[in-house]
Amino acid sequence: MSGIYIHIPFCLSKCAYCGFYSKPSLKQKDAFREALGREIVSRKDYLHGEPVETVYFGGGTPSLLMVDEIGALLDLIKKHYELAPDPEITLEANPDTLSLEYLKGLRALGVNRLSIGIQSFFDNDLKYLSRRHDSQHARQCVKMAKDTGFENISIDLIYGLPTSDADQWNKNLDLFFEMNVPHLSAYALTLEPNSILTKQIDLGKALPVNEEDAVRDYEILCRRAAENGFLHYEISNFCKPQHQSRHNSSYWSHIPYAGFGPSAHSFDGVSRQWNSSSLDWYNQKIESESLTPEQQYNEYVMLKLRTMWGIDLKYIKRELGERFSTHCERQAEPLITQGRLSKTREFLYLTDNQMLFADGVAEMLFW
Ligand code: SF4
Incomplete structure (x- = not known):
């Protein structure tokens, strides 16, 4: 896909x-x-x-x-x-x-x-x-x-x-x-x-x-x-x-995509590329970055927290390793106590009144 x-x-x-x-x-x-x-x-x-x-x-x-x-x-x-x-x-x-x-x-x-x-x-x-x-x-x-x-x-x-x-x-x-x-x-x-x-x-x-x-x-x-x-x-x-x-x-599901035209971003499943924001983008170098495991974790947390599917702790453990899932659970604990996150089985979700503050909550879960 x-x-x-x-x-x-x-x-x-x-x-x-x-x-x-x-x-x-x-x-x-x-x-x-x-x-x-x-x-x-x-x-x-x-x-x-x-x-x-x-x-x-x-x-x-x-x-x-x-x-x-x-x-x-x-x-x-x-x-x-x-x-x-x-x-x-x-x-x-x-x-x-x-x-x-x-x-x-x-x-x-x-x-x-x-x-x-x-x-x-x-x-x-x-x-x-x-x-x-x-x-x-x-x-x-x-x-x-x-x-x-x-x-x-x-x-x-x-x-x-x-x-x-x-x-x-x-x-x-x-x-x-x-x-x-x-x-x-x-x-x-x-x-x-x-x-x-x-x-x-x-x-x-x-x-x-x-x-x-x-x-x-x-x-x-x-x-x-x-x-x-x-x-x-x-x-x-x-x-x-x-x-x-x-x-x-x-x-939000990390599916690869190609972006064409000025300022368009692409993702090949491993690294990200982005075109320059200029009508001359085609003649300019495509910028690129490969994500470290820490960046992949932060990005996953940020994207999934915004959705109704939430953060899948099992996915983090399987794809990125136990140290990341353990970190995520540990960071989430006070947020659950404060009513900012909820946990159902292995998934973490924003509570309804925290939707507008997703970025701040994600930062607290970051590596
Ligand atoms: S100027 Fe910006 S906001 Fe307005 S139509 Fe164009 S892209 Fe959309």
Whole structure:
């Protein structure tokens, strides 16, 4: 099993809060596509012929590529990699780039999962985030996606916004659940260093972000998701049964993946590689690191603690050795006493009220 990630580094404009690598111009799109195609072919042995179960177009705004441009990339993958019989093929899309015609074209190519960056169904939130779409278009594009036969749809929402209160966040969730969409990714608004929003807040030109709003909204989110039959399978991800993102789940399960395009990361099962964050990435050295057993342990703890599957102590003992499983158990003991972790048989889980503090708890378990 393996996966492929393709980073499309273009957007029509830069959102105020954005911390991703993307360029607010399409001027270099053709040169980029050519370089991307060369990279996909030249690294064809990276996955050692493992069947590719998932392909993920992320960005940036992948829906800025034309249908035939996405088709050409998928053709290259089919030609040079072993595509599994029923692959999950996801494309991230922004509402302002979607049309009925475009969605039909994606379906015809075999794209079978859409991740739509809606962020909020309210115009005051969208304006604060400087998104290009409005609430009406946010609703329309979900309907269009369903009308063209997309069943596997995920919506991104952002919570903890100073333009929203608990009532508005609840209404956002009402709209999401009414749409009968099987997957939700919800992220707290974070202030990225050097983002436009961070600068605006520093200058007093935008409303400041309050961490307590994020805690309040997250509690509402977890409760409403459970009431609506959604599994909380990762800190920021919720789905109806059988609708986990297969691609993201494979990251948390240490399945190898190849990442193409600027800033994309790859993992071959032993070491990690990452491309430079530049449109000239193809001419630059791929950075690489092999993980020591201590780093492998820390990474396993950090990734698994975020999921509903938890930390498997037997897995740690088997794959990394007893000294790591013993260390993990010893470090976990006070956290279990404090109610921050729970233990069921050989698995350690975050308790519900610790979900937002996963990174801090993981650090306490680190080697
Ligand atoms: S659409 Fe996404 S990647 Fe592009 S600027 Fe906005 S947040 Fe960043």
